[in-house]
Structures are given as structure tokens and as C-alpha cells.
Amino acid sequence: METQLSNEDALRLNVLMAGEVQAVRIDEGGMALHALTPRGEATVRLSPNCGADQYLKRVREFLAGHVLGSPGGYPVYLQRWTRMGQAREQGLDKLLLLGENEAVVSVAYSPGLTDELARRAWWAMPTGDNARRMLERDAVRQGEMGHVLAEYLVEHLPFETEPHTIIDTVRIVLQPGLLGEPVRQRLWSKAKHNNTYLVAFLERGPEALPEALPPRPEADALEEGLAPLIAAGNPVAERLRRMLGAAGQAFLATAEEVLRRPADQDVVNALFNALGAQFASLRPASPIDPAIAALEAEAEHRLAEPAVQAVLAAAPAMEPELRALLFLSRVDNNLARPVFRTTTAVGTLMRRKLEPITGPIQARLAVLRGKGR
Numbered sequence: 001m002e003t004q005l006s007n008e009d010a011l012r013l014n015v016l017m018a019g020e021v022q023a024v025r026i027d028e029g030g031m032a033l034h035a036l037t038p039r040g041e042a043t044v045r046l047s048p049n050c051g052a053d054q055y056l057k058r059v060r061e062f063l064a065g066h067v068l069g070s071p072g073g074y075p076v077y078l079q080r081w082t083r084m085g086q087a088r089e090q091g092l093d094k095l096l097l098l099g100e101n102e103a104v105v106s107v108a109y110s111p112g113l114t115d116e117l118a119r120r121a122w123w124a125m126p127t128g129d130n131a132r133r134m135l136e137r138d139a140v141r142q143g144e145m146g147h148v149l150a151e152y153l154v155e156h157l158p159f160e161t162e163p164h165t166i167i168d169t170v171r172i173v174l175q176p177g178l179l180g181e182p183v184r185q186r187l188w189s190k191a192k193h194n195n196t197y198l199v200a201f202l203e204r205g206p207e208a209l210p211e212a213l214p215p216r217p218e219a220d221a222l223e224e225g226l227a228p229l230i231a232a233g234n235p236v237a238e239r240l241r242r243m244l245g246a247a248g249q250a251f252l253a254t255a256e257e258v259l260r261r262p263a264d265q266d267v268v269n270a271l272f273n274a275l276g277a278q279f280a281s282l283r284p285a286s287p288i289d290p291a292i293a294a295l296e297a298e299a300e301h302r303l304a305e306p307a308v309q310a311v312l313a314a315a316p317a318m319e320p321e322l323r324a325l326l327f328l329s330r331v332d333n334n335l336a337r338p339v340f341r342t343t344t345a346v347g348t349l350m351r352r353k354l355e356p357i358t359g360p361i362q363a364r365l366a367v368l369r370g371k372g373r
Contacts, residue, residue, distance in 0.1 A: 113139065118143070153173050170187060174208055217370075222315055240321060244321075255275055259271065264350065276328070276332040308326070
């Protein structure tokens with residue numbers, strides 16, 4: 001015989017859902033349904049008349065039938081779309097009334113997320129992954145929930161153990177406007193002792209680094225000589241100027257520090273991508289063999305390009321730096337794939353296997369810092 005809700009629960013849930021409910025959360029262990037309303041939180045203590053799992057399934061079927069007209073529960077096709085951010089933008093508020101974690105995640109990942117929906121979703125399922133995904137939306141980052149979610153992520157950061165999660169978290173909370181300067185400085189202090197944090201600062205670019213280094217001695221004279229090219233939109237001149245300036249030198253020094261002792265493969269991949277992103281404006285659209293020799297040959301060949309020749313004419317002494325810029329514009333995680341396909345090594349062994357790749361990259365960073373011409 002098909003199990004139904006107990007009479008008491010059926011009455012109480014019908015009365016509850018007839019009111020203004022903003023989100024629903026089910027405590028499976030405590031057999032309770034919690035509802036967020038404009039007046040605060042309401043709780044219905046469930047009185048099961050069968051096994052707990054079966055009864056909770058029936059409760060969720062009741063909610064789905066009431067909210068979506070889908071008595072079979074949370075629609076399967078929505079589960080498939082959840083983590084692809086493809087939940088429809090209309091009706092996101094209804095997904096928060098189903099008591100289903102996957103439905104909450106669907107809202108958190110949706111491009112249609114608003115600050116108010118983020119508040120409700122956070123009440124329903126306050127997890128680090130949801131916080132990270134919600135902070136990728138401008139409406140949330142710039143709203144009242146932005147600070148709430150960022151503070152949560154910073155507070156729980158010491159408990160994260162996976163490098164890719166740490167990098168993702170720090171990169172996200174470093175977005176402008178989320179953290180006060182004291183908190184940013186605390187993260188930077190930790191980064192000095194953990195280069196996994198440093199990679200996240202690098203992903204945010206030179207301006208995200210709390211500390212700057214002195215510019216190259218020739219930076220001022222070079223900027224004056226390149227000013228007409230920069231004004232004309234020459235990307236090579238602009239990138240050279242930026243890398244020789246104070247923020248650019250700090251970026252390069254930080255990248256050198258991470259490259260000396262990356263902890264694991266996630267850190268290497270993120271570092272290579274962060275480096276390449278800084279020089280992406282110089283990257284050709286056509287693909288290239290992801291090998292050091294190919295990058296070196298292409299950099300040499302591209303010295304003949306008009307934009308590069310214009311910079312050489314204005315600053316002929318910068319030819320080594322220009323080669324370095326063109327080489328680094330091709331750096332990304334594809335360089336490490338041939339190594340990582342054949343090993344799961346981390347630490348010292350991984351770094352040793354990567355030396356044929358990291359050595360040439362270090363050499364180009366040194367050139368741009370005026371140390372390895």
C-alpha cells in the first residue's frame with residue numbers, strides 16, 4: 001500500500017506552504033523540516049508513519065507536487081543540468097522550496113542568480129562550493145551577500161586541504177570590494193609561507209599583489225620612449241612597460257617564487273595559466289605545439305612582426321625582454337601535460353621531472369627582471 005504523510009504532518013505542511021515561504025531545508029537526522037519566511041524560521045517536526053528514508057521521500061514528493069506540480073520529486077533533467085549552470089532563470093525561487101540539495105546547487109550555479117536568491121540559497125545550504133559559485137555572479141558579489149560569503153570562505157580557508165580548492169577560494173575572495181585591507185594582508189602573510197595562496201594572487205594579476213617592488217631602473221626612460229606606441233595601441237609596447245614597472249616586477253618575482261617550489265600538479269597548472277594570462281594580449285590565435293622548443297622558435301620568428309619591430313626601433317636594447325614576452329605569451333597548462341600524463345608525482349620528484357619546462361620559464365622571468373640578460 002502506498003505510504004502517505006501522517007495526518008498531522010499533512011495538515012501542518014499544507015498550512016506552512018500556503019503562506020509565504022522563501023526556502024525549505026530538511027534535517028534528515030532530526031526528522032524536521034525548516035522553512036525560511038519573511039518573519040524568520042519556521043520548523044515542522046515530522047511524525048513518520050513508516051521508515052525514515054521512505055517518509056522523507058514522501059515529504060519531498062509533497063513539496064514537488066505543491067511547488068512544481070511534479071509529484072515524482074525533483075525533476076531528473078534538472079539534476080543533469082544543475083552543475084552546468086543551466087537551470088532556467090525563471091522559477092529559481094521555486095527550486096528553493098523543494099528541500100533538495102541538488103535544487104539548491106542548481107540555483108547557486110545559475111547565471112540568473114540574484115542577491116536575494118543567494119541569501120535564500122545560503123540559508124538552505126551553506127557550503128563552501130556554493131559560496132564560491134555564487135560569488136562569481138556580479139549581482140551577488142556587489143550585493144549584501146558578497147561580504148557574507150567572502151567572510152565565510154576566509155574563515156574556513158584553513159580547513160581546506162586540496163590545493164585547487166585553496167587557489168579557487170583565494171582567487172574568488174580577492175575580487176574587488178569583497179575584503180577589507182586587513183583581511184587581504186592576512187591572506188598575503190599566509191601566502192608568503194604557502195605558495196598555493198600565491199598562485200591565487202597571481203591569477204588576479206599584478207595589481208592584486210599587496211606589495212610592489214622597485215621598477216626596473218630603465219623603466220621611466222623606456223616609458224617615455226614607448227609613449228607614442230602605447231598611445232597608438234601597440235600591445236607589445238604596453239606589456240613591456242607594465243612588466244618593467246613596479247607592479248609587473250612584483251608579479252614576476254612572485255611567479256619566480258612559486259616556480260621554484262610548486263607543491264603539486266594543481267599548483268603548476270594554475271601557475272602556468274596565470275603566467276600565460278598576463279601575456280595573452282600577445283598570443284597568436286593559431287595553435288602551437290606545446291613544447292619548449294616550439295615556443296622558443298616561434299618567439300624568434302615573431303621578432304619580425306611589425307608591432308615588435310616598432311618597439312625594437314624605439315628601444316633596441318630590449319630585444320631579450322621582447323623574446324621573453326613572446327615566449328611567455330604561449331605558456332599555459334598544456335606545457336605540463338606530457339609530464340603529468342605519465343606521473344602522479346608531487347613535491348621534489350615532480351619538480352625534477354618538470355625542470356626541462358620550468359628552467360626555460362625561469363630564465364625568461366629573470367630576463368624581464370633584468371637578472372638574466
